[in-house]
Amino acid sequence: MYSTDQLRNHFTAVLNDNWQDGFTIPCQGLYPFQWFWDSGFIALGWAHLDMDRAKQEILALLKGQWSNGFIPHIVFHNPSDSYYPGPEVYRADLSEHAPEIPTSGITQPPVTGFVLQDMFRISGNSQELLFFIDSIYDQVFANHQYFYENRDPNMEGLVYICHNWEAGTDNTPVWDLIWDTFSVPEYQLNRKDTKLIDASHRPSDAEYRYYIHLVELFKSWNYQDDLIAEQCPFLIQDPLFNSMLIASNRSLIWLGELLGRDQQVEQLRAWTELAVQGMNDKLYDPDLKGYVYYDLRGERKLPYLSSSSFAPLMAxxxxxxxxxxxxxxxxxxxxxxxxxxxxxxxSFDPLSEWFESSRYWRGPVWINLNWIIYKGLRNYQLNTEAEQIKKDTLDLLTKYGCFEYFEPSREMNEGLKAGYGGNNFSWSAALGLDLLN
Ligand code: 2M8
Structure with missing residues (x-):
């Protein structure tokens, strides 16, 4: 149990410990590199403590950007053998667009746009920060352009993800329905995560073989987007991913107006208008009363509720x-x-037969999704619900510390074994800090 001051100190210590001279790892051992959406949430934490580090975090991520605007989900700034799959599995160099620095070849929810707007607010609208944003605006815009020009084959304003790791919600039960549509070879895995964390709290080996298989396909196509769009067996319109992109569009519009970037703003407005319409026409399920995934390859809605179903509130x-x-x-x-x-x-509907309260993205509470939903509820002045989710988030962090994910059931929390996955996890600390401010 921590007091508010102790909690703030604890969050600060976690971020300091995970800082690596230029960027922040999500967690010691388990995740020893820089991750795309983690870096955004982490930059928000730094913005409250040390704005220079927040800026460095974003610049370090952009070092991994490809020449076509794509931002990879991992930038391998340093060697480490505590994580699988590493750069030698991804072989990003097979793409003509890859940079010098080793990266993965898949992406993650694009949070950078709204993170920059939040950093500007936290800075008290500092001119210096606005200059910084101006200096990287084109790179972030190019990332949005990459998505809308390469990942929206039907021109409906909704971009697809082509790998479960792109969702960020790695093993949500909904993917099981996609794995059922094809089979994969018996790859030899070299997993490190299950040596560090209770394997029953992580995805299974059978699931990992699908994850690796998709990467093998991308390599065989040299990461060419047109081949991925034509042939990838996993092609999903994800409500969380698209909401992060739309929220970032809106922030880039707001910042672009300050910076006098009329053409880019006009383009962002056009993307956003189509995207909002696509989200409401295609991904909102009026029977379930929430947003759901759409399987582009199988041409079917995947009608299941998860924490991602509420992310559109934020956008x-x-x-x-x-x-x-x-x-x-x-x-x-x-x-x-x-x-x-x-x-x-x-993270998944607790009344579903597929719900597992301690296994990764199949049920546990995650601090970043709570933060996204909290922000969304505030947008609609839904204050009772907003205060409840904020209180629950801070209660979990106070009771157990900065774990990666948490047991949702209050009753099972009495047993004290309620924080799962990695401990001293960066985005839990960073977003906890943001909620306290
Ligand atoms: C988890 O994903 C990575 C792959 O990207 C993994 O399990 O190895 C997810 O929770 C993801 O959302 C997160 O960004 C990453 C690092 O924290 O870990």
Whole structure:
């Protein structure tokens, strides 16, 4: 149990310990490199402590950007043998667009746009920070352009992900339905995660073989986007991923207006308008009252609720009445439980037969999704729900510290074994810090 001051000190210590002279690792041992969306959330934590480090975090990420605007999900700044798969598995150099520095060849939710706007706010609208944003604006814009020009084959404003790791929600049960559509070779895995963390809290080897197989396919196509769009068996329109892109579009519009970037702003507005329409027409499920995934390859909706179903609130996508429908799932609903017996917000529908309360993205509470939902609820002035999710987030961090994910059931939390995965996890600390400020 920590007091608020102790908690703030603890968060600060976690970020300091994970700082690597220019960027921040998500967690010692388990994740020894820089990850795309982690770096955004982490930069927000640094913005409260040391703005120079926040800027360095973003610059370090952009060192890994490819010449076509793509930003990879891992930048391998340093060698390490505690993580699998490393750069020798990805072989990003097979792409004509890859940079000198080794990177992965898949991406992650594009959070950088809204992180920059938040950094500007935290800085008290400092001119110096605006100059910094101006100096990297084209790179972040190029990343959005990459998505809309290469990953929206039907021109419907919705971009696809082609690998489960691109979702960030690595093993959500929804992917099981996709794995059922094809089979993969018996790859020899060299997993390190299950030597560091209880294997029952991580994805299975069978799932990892699918993850590796997709990477092998991309390599055989030299990471060419047109071949991926034509042939990849995993091609998903993800409500979380698209919401992060739209939220970042909106921030780039806001910042672009300050910076007098009229043409880019006009383009961002056009993408955003189409995207919001696509989200509401295609991914909102009125029966389930939430946003769901769409399988482009199988041409079918995947009608299941997860914490990603609420992410569109952050990008101001739902109408006020849709937002009202959606929050019925939170306090007193299937996620919170009738008597609020769960901490908000489980990563997968707690009433589903596939829900697993301690296994990674199949049920546990994650601090970054809670933060995204909290921001979304605030956008709609849904203050009761916003305060509940903020309280639950800080309660979990206070009770157990900066774990990677947490048990949703309050009753099981009595048993004290409620923080799972890596400890001293950076985005848990960074976003905890942001919630305290
Ligand atoms: C987890 O994903 C990585 C692959 O990217 C892994 O399991 O090896 C996910 O939770 C992802 O969202 C996160 O960015 C990453 C680093 O924290 O870990």
């Amino acid at each position: 101001q996508i739902p109408s006020a009445s849709q937002a009202d429908e959606m929050i019925g799932h939170l306090c007193g609903g299937r996620f919170g439980g009738k008597d609020q017996e769960n901490f908000l917000c489980a």
